[in-house]
Amino acid sequence: MAHSERLELTLRKPWFGAILKPTVVFNGRGQPAQWGTGTWQVSAEAPTEVSVYLYNRLWKFGHAELLLAPGAPEPLAYSAPWLPVGRGRLVPVSH
Template sequence: MDSPLPSGTTKRRLELRLVRAPFTWFARPTVTIDGVGQPAQWGTGTWAVPDDGDTVVGVYLYNRVWRFGAVSVTVGRADVLEYRAGLLPVGAGRLGPPEG
C-alpha cells in the first residue's frame, strides 16, 4: 500500500487569477481543490494540485451574509485559470482559460 506523500512534495502547480468585479460588496474568494476549501485573496496565486489525473477546481465568494459566484471545472494539464466574478453578487462566476 502506498503511503501519502508529505505536504509540499507535489511538483505540479496551478496558477489561478482571481479578478474582482466592481460590485462584490466586501466578498472574499475561497478556492477549492478536489473539494478542500482554501481561503484566497484577489489577484494571482498558485495552488499545489495532484501530479497526475484530473483535478476539480472551484471558486466561490462569500461575505458576512451569503455565498455566491460558485463555479467549478475539472482540469487536466491546464497551468493557468482565470476566475471572473459576476457583475452583481448573484449567479455564478466564470472559471476557465485567461481571456486575451
C-alpha cells in the same frame, strides 16, 4: 500528493470585491485566497476539481467550477458575476 504541478489562478476582483473574499476549493478542500494571481499545488497524476465562490455571511454566490486533467495545467482566471448574485466564470487563459 506524490507528484504535483503548480496551477496559476487569477481571481479578478469585481467592483464589490472590497467587502468580499473569494474561496478556492480543490477536490472539496477549501483554500484561503485573495484577489489577484496566486499559485497552488495540484496533482500531476489525477484529475483535480477546482471551484471558486464568494461568500458574504448571508449567502454564497458566484460559484464556478472546472475539472482539470492530470499533467501541467493551463493558467486559469476566475471572474465574479457583475452583480452580487448568479454564477461566476472559471476559464483557462493563455499567456
